[in-house]
Amino acid sequence: MLKCREIVEHADALLAAELTPIQRLSVRTHLLICRHCRRYVRQLRQLIRSVAAMHGPASDAQVQQVVTAVKNSKAAPAP
């Protein structure tokens, strides 16, 4: 039987579907009986999905700076 610490070590591979069938069975068996590890895996999945948005939207000034740079690059003569 895997220990909780090993579930944490395998969780990334579990969520990425990278475990072998035997490893997956071992992890799933542990998850059946351990609510703490079930919570860990569920919340890790939630966390991973949230990372793409963690930096938040750009400010108006940042957007304007990029838009102006793009316009200036189009106006500049080709080298």
Place this chain on the structure above:
Amino acid sequence: MAGNDSLDLAALQRGDEVAFAGAVRLHHRALLAVASAIVGADDAEEAVQNSWIKAHAALGQFEGRSTLRTWLTRIVINECRMLLRGRRPTISLDEATVGHPLADRFTANGHWNKPPIPWHEDTPDGLLMEQELEQCLQRLLATMPEQQRAVLELRDSGGLEFAEICNELTVSASNARVLLHRARSQLFKLVDQYQETGEC
């Protein structure tokens, strides 16, 4: 993953200025984080600005086979590579062997000593967006070993495959997985503590 569905791709590819500004608003800070992890904060602005200019010119070639975020991330990586030409990449593996961020959460026999608490937020979008947490998050990212942060940004924010990450950062697949696991574990610990105490 910040995907393609929240933007009008057709308008973007027609050259619609509002759609382009919307794309910049949605992705710019994440792209800055990617560039900063590779070339450092001082050169990140230049790399990302040049990337937007190239992306704008090439939007007609975007076929939607990846998310727009991933496509833009690849352009940023290319731009960073050009900036780094002739310079040593900032990425090194010296810090890969620090202790596991969740090590103190387990007993000696490997069971939870302090298990994760139930988090209040049920949706991914809300989880990392609380204002107080955002500041803690930015502090954590600023102090995270640079190679961990680079893999986290490229994989979980940029949506790149492990093979691309290994190629770009010149790390082995096993090292990349260890680095990602450490980075995610630090984030998990931060969010768990914040959810429990309201502080971090």
